[in-house]
Amino acid sequence: MSGTAAHELSVTRLIDAPVAAVWRAWTEHLGEWFCPVPWRAEVSVMELHPGGRSAMTMYGPNGESMPLEGVYLEVVPQRRIVSTDAFTAGWMPAGPMMVRIDEFAEEDGRTRYTATARHWTAEAKAQHEAMGFEAGWTTSAAQLASVAERLAKSD
Template identity: 70%
Template sequence: MTDTTHELTVTRLIDAPREAVWRAWTDHGEEWLCPRPWRAEVLEMDLRSGGASRMMFHGPDGEAMPLQGVYLEVRPGERVVSTDALDPDWRPHGPFMVRVDEFADEGGGTRYTATARHWTAEARAQHEAMGFEAGWGASADQLAEVAKRLAAGGA
């Protein structure tokens, strides 16, 4: 049995085929990655094991929050594992979590699950207090909106 003590998870059953959800996740990150009124700017998304992830989240009052990390595992249409424990140059830095995004067919739609795995109970509690449920939940809902639009033939 897997120890989930230090995990936080959101899951959604999205009324869209997995390929539309995957396309929304990979090609439309700026539309869903952070909850509105914040916006995401995807600077680099080298979606392969060892590839770099660099983003900037912009707040409504001019805030700028840089995020960077490395993709550890990429199984297209199924699973992406990334971490902020390493920067794209393989230098360790202030680890906060390992992120796991999973996509599975379910009932004509897609079960999307995003999990944040933390090193300690304190880091998990800090992330929860920052508004994990509301923030990641809103992002998952925004992902669903984009996937449904794509599934309906939208761009």
């Protein structure tokens, strides 16, 4: 296992919707699926191109507020989105947790969706696991699937 893979967490899900619908759910309906209910996310900025800004706030059921900001490193429509919280807009260094990679692959008319978190250190990976990575990201992937499947039926 490479050093990067040693610090990687990932979830995958086969979604019963074409890649175009999953891409649309990810890019146009992120607030509906990004964090497990009863949490919710509000997207304030999504500049979906390399160097573009990503800004949102996650809100918890007890009044919690967690702002998230970063930049997109790579965007390949209907294939891959790579982002990081290591920088904010204008390439200002920030206290990084990870690089996030979202991949969309066609599989017999459905979509193999994989979300990966790459951490700088084993400690950061362990912290993310302790925060509930597996349950949280698996739930979010299920919510993404639900939105994408709904969109596919309405197309």
